[in-house]
Amino acid sequence: MTTFTIAANSRRRNRSSFFTNCQHPQFEPCTRRNHPVMCGRSIVLSEGTRMTTSRVDPLIGTRLGERMTLIQEIGRGGMGTVYRARHEILERDFAVKILRSDMRRDPVVVERFKREARAASRLEHPNVVFISDFDQLPDRRFYIVMEFISGKSLRDLLNTEGPMAVNRVCQILTQIADALDYAHEQGVIHRDLKSENIILTNSRGREVAKILDFGLAKLVSDAVDMQSITNQGQIFGTPETMAPEQITGGPIDNRVDIYAMGVLTYELLVGKPPFSGHMLQVLMAHKKQAPPKPSADRKDVPPELDDLVLKCMAKEPSGRYSRASELVTVYQNILQQSAVVANRKTSPPMAPLRQGVSSVRMEAALDEKGVLELRLHESVLEVAEHLRDRNLGSARITQVLATILEQEEKLVDLRNQKHLLQTQLDSIEVSGRERAARLRHAIISLTLETKGKMESGEAPAKLAEDVRYQIVELERRLSEVITDQERSEKELEKQLARLVQELQSIEHEIRKNQDALFELIQSARGSIGNSSTLRNAFGQIDELRQKMARFPS
Template identity: 40%
Template sequence: MDQRFCPRDGSTLRAPPGSDLVGSILADRYHVIRRIGEGGMGQVYLAEHVKMKRKSAVKVLHQGMVHDPDAISRFNREASNASQIQHPNVAAIYDFGETPEGLIYLAMEFVDGEPLTKIIERHGALTAARTADIGQQVASALEAAHDMGIIHRDLKPDNIMIARGRAGEDVAKVVDFGIAKAMEADDQKVTKTGLAIGTPEYMSPEQLGGDQLDSRTDIYSLGLVTFNMLTGQLPFPSVVSREALIMRLTEKPRTLAEIRNDVQWPAELQTVMDKALANHPADRYQHVSQFGRELVTAVATMPDSALTSTGTVELQPFNYAAKTEARPLGGGAAGRRDRSNEELPLPELEIERSGSPVGLILGILVALLVVGGGGWYYWNSQQHPATVASTTAPASTSTPPVVPSSDSAKQDSVAAAAAHDSTPVATPAVDSTPAKPAIIEPSKPTISSDQLDDLLAPIREDLNVGRQRMNEGQYDGAVVRFGNAQDKIGPLAKKYADVSQIRSLKREIGEALSQNRAACKAERDLALAHGGTSAPDCP
């Protein structure tokens, strides 16, 4: 039996700093039951409140970090940020403080589940339905944080806990807002060394480059998590070398089919992934909730066999013309169906029997109306042929009125009268204002394809050499080459503003400069994060 209180005076038993906390009472209220995890900053324990009997996950900062301002600030941020977010898919924060013995702790909601990382490792890939369900729940949690001006900045499978609901459905909980930051902050960096902290494999390009961040960096990270759930892999190799780092910043991510070529993925799903993983934030979803909705919609177009299978699945094209029944995608937010657009059963109409006289009477009335209307139209056309013709003829012409051809004598007399009619025909007035001289625009300069190739060849050479030097880590040399290309393309872009090849090459040069700067910053930060002493000086 655990002894929680002193037998002499009834005070809670406290564990000395640095010792195992299991069995002790932390902060006079948390009975530590067992250790459930450990990280770089400390241990995580399962504890129970001695009076409320509520289980909590209690993080305790390493003793070696209690005097580190950065570590303490991170604990403070997690307590402050996560406690503001009241959402069923965010692990709640209960308590934060420091014990008289100098232990800094953080008590949060205990999620009786496992990290998403372990689930992916165990299954290799999740079903499409389960992926969409978890993805939408995480998107909903991030939307709640973004609405409060908080970005997570370290979203990854390790920070997504999966528990089971009462009906056995997945319940996702986003945890570890330790490096979360308010979006209005001027600088996204947290550590005193200036590192762009986070997990490189799940960082956005702008986070790798140490640029200013907003909520769209979380959308990129969630896109990577979703890709990992669908395929069991990431669209990029791990960022452990300069080549992999440059690839993350300059190349497009691999598609779902490139990772799992045994599956015919729907184009709608690939479009969702492409937008979430766009290199530039402006090209991504602007709201994470939109990504969640479109992910669920794209997955819902897949057949039942693909929704519930993780093996090799041949996905047949979805027939939108066929009438389908909406399928719930699992538990959580995605499993709740939107019934606002479902078809409602129509009441059966009572049809008159064939023996009823009502149908016969209606038929006779309709026939009388048709015959009477036709007779009236014929009589009216015989009585007023000239009037009808004159109202349809243009007023400025002298064409004789039209008369029925059967009355030849009348037709001749009308034609003769029209020939002797001396009524002058009205003519439009002539504007006496002199016309303004036409403005002749100068012709735009033209260039043949051969001349264009000759002009752009040295610029492309500078661009290619600059990229090669960037891949080799010679960031200063790359800047020189990119600068030369930029100086050469500028005058051409002004002179031949309508030439698409010149505009495209100018855009490539600008992107290469940005990528070179981001690659240098990212390599420097990764080197410092791994304890390196030599880091490149970025131009």
């Protein structure tokens, strides 16, 4: 999807990226997704980005704020150029987005930039790429310093992997919707939410979604508006995700992001946006055409997601969800229902979970194969206990059964320790993020306040020098906070890695003993006589094994 302005009165079809014209043959609307420079595709912080230009960038080596140096161009888009920068005090890399030069001309735009950038910099959420600084270059171009994230955009993943599994979609979008709800509570609207500016990264084995460019869409649209370009019939946005009120230039509120969430839900499930084609066709579809249901393209989509897409993409804002938190509830309910359905579909009658064992194997996601394995394990233990109590079969049954039960008790204890370590890691991450955020905000506030006084002539040179010293000290404290957090996390992660290794070893031993126990009870099958209890129990084992045969080994 491409972000651009649209000239309503233009006769020639034109697809551009914030005035960066994309001129394919015959001037047809650009539908190429792998065209980052001309079409403004957001490639910020995305793995695998390759810059094809060989020109020497004069900004490489530029120092920002006396403590940060631009070291590499990593992407270009409709909003500007993105660089990798090294902070000398923090000894960390950041992403620096230098915005378009046409945003620097109007003094009112400058004030709006500061206000909106400051609002965006206050967003501190685990699923939002944070802004740590913003200012202007000597030539007055705006720049914004952001968290550097290594990962792939959702669009890149769709291009390489295709549509995502329903549960994965719900897990990712739960994070995005929660971040949106938080931002909306802070009065910040994204306005250009799309798969290109959501990065998926990994944290301790968990997929984490991060939203890019919060607040930047409004900065650019305000700059466009202040230059009176909108009066010539131009509007701002990404056609594939634009709400009808954005197309018509109507009042904007948080429900434009809700609309984009409907588009994003459909896109992750189907692999493409609900409306595609020529630019004007897409825009008219958003205004006039009912959105398609994702279940029309894939049958495993639950009706709740169909309903969510249709409600999010209602033509009138009043017909949509009023808050992103409502989407969180829908996604989470689907995940919970998925686990319950999998359990119900695979559970044979009269085979309740034995007390104490459920916590051993239920930590993993309850997909159908996992539930079948759990039920088969339970049924084998049940038969072994019956044979032991009736002195049937080999004496080894009693020995192996006792070993498995002992190992499972140890497994429960280790899983509890793992949960405790993960909780401690989460707590360190949250507290570290909050402490770092307070210091970053103090640095930004102090910088802006002093810069304003310097520009107005209110601040003497001595004060400016004192403030620079204070900012350096705050940055040193920030570096210490980050370093301490990383040190604590690494120590806990080492403990967690050792624990996981021990868990895997015990799980391997349990599986070996389970196989041995199964062979022992199969050998004793001929000695059960007319016992209906044992016949039923063996019947359950046979039924479960038949179901398991459907899955690849």
